Amino acid sequence: GLFPDQGTMVGTAGxxxxxxxxxxxxxxxxxxxxxxxxIRCERQSGVTITGASVRxxxxxxNNSVIGIWLDNSGxxxxxxxxxxxxxxYSLSSTSTSASQRVYGIRADNASxxxxxxxxxxVYGLTPGAxxxxxxxxxxxxxVANAGTNAGxxxxxxxxxxxxxxxxxxxxxxxxxxxxGSATSRDNVLAxxxxxxSGVPAHYAAYVxxxxxxx
Numbered sequence: 001g002l003f004p005d006q007g008t009m010v011g012t013a014g015x016x017x018x019x020x021x022x023x024x025x026x027x028x029x030x031x032x033x034x035x036x037x038x039i040r041c042e043r044q045s046g047v048t049i050t051g052a053s054v055r056x057x058x059x060x061x062n063n064s065v066i067g068i069w070l071d072n073s074g075x076x077x078x079x080x081x082x083x084x085x086x087x088x089y090s091l092s093s094t095s096t097s098a099s100q101r102v103y104g105i106r107a108d109n110a111s112x113x114x115x116x117x118x119x120x121x122v123y124g125l126t127p128g129a130x131x132x133x134x135x136x137x138x139x140x141x142x143v144a145n146a147g148t149n150a151g152x153x154x155x156x157x158x159x160x161x162x163x164x165x166x167x168x169x170x171x172x173x174x175x176x177x178x179x180g181s182a183t184s185r186d187n188v189l190a191x192x193x194x195x196x197s198g199v200p201a202h203y204a205a206y207v208x209x210x211x212x213x214x
Contacts, residue, residue, distance in 0.1 A: 004043040004076045011050040021056040025090065030058040035066060038088070042071040046079035052086045059093045064101035067091055067122070070115055073108040073149045083107065083117045089124040098134040098170065102127045104160065106143040109151020109180060117142065118156040125162060130169040133199040137206060138170035141189070145179035145210060156185045164193040164202060173203035179210045 011018055020038040021027045029036035038054035041047050049068060059065035067088035072078050088104045104122035107115040122141040130138060141160030144153035160174040174189035175182075184205065193202035205212065 004045040004072070004078060005047070006045050008041065008044050008047040010039055010041065011048065011052060018052040020052060020054040023056070025056055026058040027056040028058070029060065029065065031060055033063070035059070035064045037066040037069050039067070040069040040071065041081070043074050043076060044070070044072060044081060045077070047081045049083045050085045054086065054088045055090045057091045059095065059100065062095050062097045062099045064103070065091045065093055066101070066103045066106050068105045070107040072113055072115070072151070073110055073147060075110055078110070078113045081115045083115065084119050086120045088120065088122045091124065092126040093128045095128040096131040098130050098132070098136045098138060100127060100138060102139045103143050103146070104141040106146055107153045108145055108147055108149045109153060111150040113151040114154065115151070116154045118158060120158045122158070123161040127164070127167045127170045129167050133169045135171055135199050135201065137173055137176055137208070139164060139172035140176035141174045142176070144177045144182040146176070148179055150180045152181045152183070154183045155187055157187065159188040160190065162191040162193060162202070168193060168196055169200055171200045171202065173206040175205040177207040177210045177212050179208070181211045181213070184212055184214050
């Protein structure tokens, strides 16, 4: 409820590494029901997620896959969480539906709450071959408030590469703001998907609702 966990650390003292997912493709998920995620922290005050490598997650059916998910959307008082120095790569979906989502790092914050996301690398996000062209953002490297949340996420010194050449029907973006506010400072946001005509679009940064400042 109103009293989140305090000071959780994902990683080890001294910024040691954590590996989520084996070296082989499709190691996590790949038939499991529901959203597939490497790390999910919900209602966490002052959580620190550092030094993690999240890889080889696969969602099937119309499910979504998220590398790292901070879910502080519930009402509460939160000390600023930190997501820093992580690698998220080789996330995929086999769905043909635009309802799938492939997100690298997602942070959802309640009103007045803030999260800090910096020095992370996100790449290798591959959606399923969406059957019909869609303007819905299916693929995003960094995500702030994908729901109706009104909090703030600060993004700094992150590197994101998106390449949707093999699934161009899915709209994609390196940075997505779905609500609340975000700051973007000194990030490398590359979307190398080939340009096309029609409904789908491919962005470096996309704001659905809310605001973004630099």
